[in-house]
Amino acid sequence: MAMNLAGENFESWSLMALSPLDGRYWGKVKDLAPYMSEYGLIYFRVLVEIKWLLKLSQIPEVTEVPSFSEEAESYMQGLITGFSINDALEVKRIEKVTNHDVKAVEYFLKQKCQSHPEISKVLEFFHFACTSEDINNLAHALMLKEAINRVIFPVTDELIKALCNMAKDTAHIPMLSHTHGQPASPTTLGKEISIFAVRLSRERQELSQVEIMGKFAGAVGNYNAHLAAYPEINWPQIAEEFVKSLGLCFNPYVTQIETHDYMAKLFHAIVRFNTILIDFDTDVWSYISKRYFKQITKAGEIGSSTMPHKVNPIDFENSEGNLGKAIGSLRHLAEKLPISRLQRDLTDSTALRNMGEGLGHSLLAYKSALVGIAKLKVNEACLHEDLNQAWEVLAEPIQTVMRRYGVPEPYEKLKQLTRGQAVTEESIRQFIEGLELPREAKTNLLKLTPHTYIGAATELARTAADTALNLVNGVKVLETDS
Numbered sequence: 472m473a474m475n476l477a478g479e480n481f482e483s484w485s486l487m488a489l490s491p492l493d494g495r496y497w498g499k500v501k502d503l504a505p506y507m508s509e510y511g512l513i514y515f516r517v518l519v520e521i522k523w524l525l526k527l528s529q530i531p532e533v534t535e536v537p538s539f540s541e542e543a544e545s546y547m548q549g550l551i552t553g554f555s556i557n558d559a560l561e562v563k564r565i566e567k568v569t570n571h572d573v574k575a576v577e578y579f580l581k582q583k584c585q586s587h588p589e590i591s592k593v594l595e596f597f598h599f600a601c602t603s604e605d606i607n608n609l610a611h612a613l614m615l616k617e618a619i620n621r622v623i624f625p626v627t628d629e630l631i632k633a634l635c636n637m638a639k640d641t642a643h644i645p646m647l648s649h650t651h652g653q654p655a656s657p658t659t660l661g662k663e664i665s666i667f668a669v670r671l672s673r674e675r676q677e678l679s680q681v682e683i684m685g686k687f688a689g690a691v692g693n694y695n696a697h698l699a700a701y702p703e704i705n706w707p708q709i710a711e712e713f714v715k716s717l718g719l720c721f722n723p724y725v726t727q728i729e730t731h732d733y734m735a736k737l738f739h740a741i742v743r744f745n746t747i748l749i750d751f752d753t754d755v756w757s758y759i760s761k762r763y764f765k766q767i768t769k770a771g772e773i774g775s776s777t778m779p780h781k782v783n784p785i786d787f788e789n790s791e792g793n794l795g796k797a798i799g800s801l802r803h804l805a806e807k808l809p810i811s812r813l814q815r816d817l818t819d820s821t822a823l824r825n826m827g828e829g830l831g832h833s834l835l836a837y838k839s840a841l842v843g844i845a846k847l848k849v850n851e852a853c854l855h856e857d858l859n860q861a862w863e864v865l866a867e868p869i870q871t872v873m874r875r876y877g878v879p880e881p882y883e884k885l886k887q888l889t890r891g892q893a894v895t896e897e898s899i900r901q902f903i904e905g906l907e908l909p910r911e912a913k914t915n916l917l918k919l920t921p922h923t924y925i926g927a928a929t930e931l932a933r934t935a936a937d938t939a940l941n942l943v944n945g946v947k948v949l950e951t952d953s
Contacts, residue, residue, distance in 0.1 A: 492831040499838050500831045506618035507827030513559045514551075515610035516576045519717070520597055521547045526713050527596055532704050536593045543589040550583055573603040600696040602689055604815070608729040609685045611823055612719050615737065616683045618830060620948045624679075626837045627744070631672050631943050633844050634751075635936040638665035641849060642932035645922045646763065647857045647864070654861045657921055660763070660849065662928040665935035667751040672942035674744040679946040681740060682720040684733045687713055691814045692725040727815035731808035738805040738829065745794040745801075745833060748840060752791040755843070759784045762853040767846045786843030790836040797832035800825060858921040863894035865919055869903060872916060876908055896920075 488494030505511055525544065527536045539547075558579070566575035577598045584590040584597075598606070642661030647654055687710040689696050697706040711721040722729055758764050766784065804826065808819050866885040873881030888894070888902055903916045 490828070492828065492835070496831075496835050500834050502622045503618055503827060503831055503834060506614050506622070507830055509824075510556065510559045511614050511618075512610055512824075513562050513572075513576065514554050515613045516573060516606050517554055517558075517562075517580065518551050518613070519606050519609045520576055520580055521551055522717065523599070523601070523713065524593070524597055526709070526716070527599060528593075530704065530709060532701055536596050540589060543587065546587055547584070547590065550580070571603075573598075573606050576606070600689060600694075600700065601687075602727055604728050605687050605689065607820075609687065609714065609717060609719065611826070612683050612685045612729075613717065615734070615826065616718065616949050618827075619678075619737075623830060623834060623837075624675075624948065626834060626841070627671070627675055628943050630748075630837050630841055630844075631668055631675060631939055633841060634664055634668035634671070635940050637661070637844065637847075638668055638932050638936040642929045642936075644849060644851060644854060645858055645925050646854050647861050647921065654864055656864055656867055657858060657925050657928075659925055659928040659932055660854070661932035662935070663754070665932040665939070667747065667754075668939035669935045669942075670747045671744060671751075672939040674740060674747060676942050676946050678737070678740040678744065679949055681737045681949060682733055683737075683949050684722040684729060685714040685717065685719040686710075686722045686725040686729040688723070688725055691727050726811070726813075728811055728819060731811075731819065735805040735809050738801040741829070741833060742798050742801050742805070745798050745836065748836065749791050749794045752787040752794070752840060752843075755847070756784050756787050756791075759787075761857070762850055763857075765848045765850050767848055784843065786839045786846065790839040790843065793832040793836035793839065797829045797836060800829035800832065804829065855922065861921050862896050862899050863889045864921050865899055865916075865924060866894075868919060868924060869899075869906075869916055872908065872912055873906065876912060878906065878908070
């Protein structure tokens, strides 16, 4: 589905946008617009209305809507595939009269089909037995499904793969850990990056397994009008067939609205993904601050308006800020949408119009993180120097080996050596030489340095990256019954 919003006045118009997604950041999020915009909502309403009329023509008991000819079906399909901005504007013009957005779609379709000799005979079967929410819930489900499958997933997968590649490339590079902000047992840079790749890929998998659901059961979910008109038809079965034909899962137990529980699950999954990515952004920000990474500069770019030397980690900061905005929006929807007074109220209707905001800020954040990752260059000299200044981290393996061989009070002895003291390579080696340990154990300890005391970090980094890649490659789209 394509949408052309190009125009010579767009840049001026974008300066007046209330949301930066529609102004400053439009170029980075515009791929969502065909699905998550008012245009997208109208398009999918048109699709559902037409598909429902076609479904009625296939029900033998609905003799008033005979099977359509191939030409008539092609004509209606053309209304879907050829749907344009001008068509959407026409729907909006009709809405100004009806003051009802779904009824405007029905009238639009009647106008488009009134001159067709075959379809004109059954115009009143557009929107047959439907409440507006029958159309809307399916349109919203299709909006989400298409936007996430076609726009969000490709970028999340690119992001996870970038982290996997980064993890593998740096799996062997030793790095001083920091727990509670203090020097801790060394790791490797790749191991720490690989953890984020696995965490994100797990949430990506969870996201793909959410069932996107739809209902089509009339005004309060009981097929009241359907059965009044055609009591002999198994309408629940017809509704299930119809919803599944759209590539959605069927929810048979509803009020006027689909309960939105799947939306809460979907948005919470994105919130978890985004929260993990904030953790990554802030860690990388800290690594840049510690000079573990340099940032590749681009000619002409300015880091600070007053300090020429600065190269700020703006991409990770931009990502972090937009992830927070997305989380706030999506969390609100997840907590609000499953609640509707009695058989329905309209609070969900206005809230659902903001789905694009949460996805838009998420998409912007993912792209910002990708740009930031592409700029990173490992500063191995700084990593090496930090390790060289942290010989105290060998207190852990020394006291652990002492425990193995029964040396009394190993922890306390190392605490006395290292706590509040300047620990050097020489003082550590002298301490080891003075221990009553088997020669082989002592030799192995003397071989240790902060640079080599990395445990299984290298292997873990590589296997974690492979695990993440396998998870991403194994799941591609949101789960449906189609």
